[in-house]
Amino acid sequence: MSYLQINGVHKTYQEDLPVLKNFSLGIEKGQIISLIGESGSGKSTLLRIIAGLENRTQGEVFLDGIRIQNPKEKLVPGIDEIQLVYQEYHLYPNSTVEENISRPLLQYDKIYKEKRVADLLKLLGLEPFKDKLPRQLSGGQQQKVAIGRALSLEPQVLLLDEPFSSLDTIQRREIIEELKTMFETLGITVLFVTHDLDDALQMTENLVIIQKGKLIQKGHPEHIFSKPKNLYAAKLFSHLNPVQGKNKVFIRPSDIQLYKSTGILGKVIQRQYLVHYNLLTVRLSNGSIWKAEDKKRIFEVADKIFLKWEEEKEITISNPY
């Protein structure tokens, strides 16, 4: 059994409409995992179940071998060892940063509380803002306060439910970088939920993919990229072009080479400037529409183009769902 063990969790809010289907996952102590899935795939429900804040229809969750109780089995749902951080910061608007972080420690010894809060303010780089109100902070700083508050109880596991979705790209990149280092230093076990593959990869190389309540695939991104279990897992990484004359066989735009004279003929119908290449939309002579990456930025709309690729780069996806 893993440190955090999720065994066959099944959840239905309404009869016959399962939101989680026999979901099992083991997470080792100190591991950081990114759980990625589209909207409505059951990610938040799973986190609430792990935290003991939502009743499971079937299955069990264990932390260090101890069963997490359903809310209906407890007077006060949840446990201190597992803390959940939400997208909306849920801060107390009229309390300072310091007060927000110390709030869960109301019942604790004063000296312990002061030290714990001072440590967290330092760890999160929030010391200069300790007397400010949440509304005087940026979104990223507010989320750090929420994370500080979650960490105040010295949890073993931190569950992050799309915590950076409302931040802009640069803020997200910076805060993920900073928190990742902090989590590694603390040795805390983290399950980070997101629908954004870039965010997921910035946090860790341990990926878990959930789709419609089912665990589709887990592992290193390189493995999922080259051997995706289904179309959704494959498409998370890039667009897929269906190879003509081959059933369920695809080629990624990044694996296509572009030529001016030999290969499969097409015509550029759209060109999109992206950071590292121009993304071309190409109509092939059989009418199908493909995407290709023009890394040298050579081709223009209406140009003739010829495509080639190595057969070994083709991906066969037997499961279309």
Ligand SMILES: Nc1ncnc2c1ncn2[C@@H]1O[C@H](COP(=O)(O)OP(=O)(O)OP(=O)(O)O)[C@@H](O)[C@H]1O
């Ligand atoms: N309390 C509830 N009562 C009834 N249905 C619910 C409840 N909470 C969630 N659901 C439904 O369960 C499904 C999964 O929702 P959930 O929030 O777990 O998914 P998610 O992957 O976190 O989605 P998002 O990224 O949009 O938050 C959705 O269809 C949602 O409408």
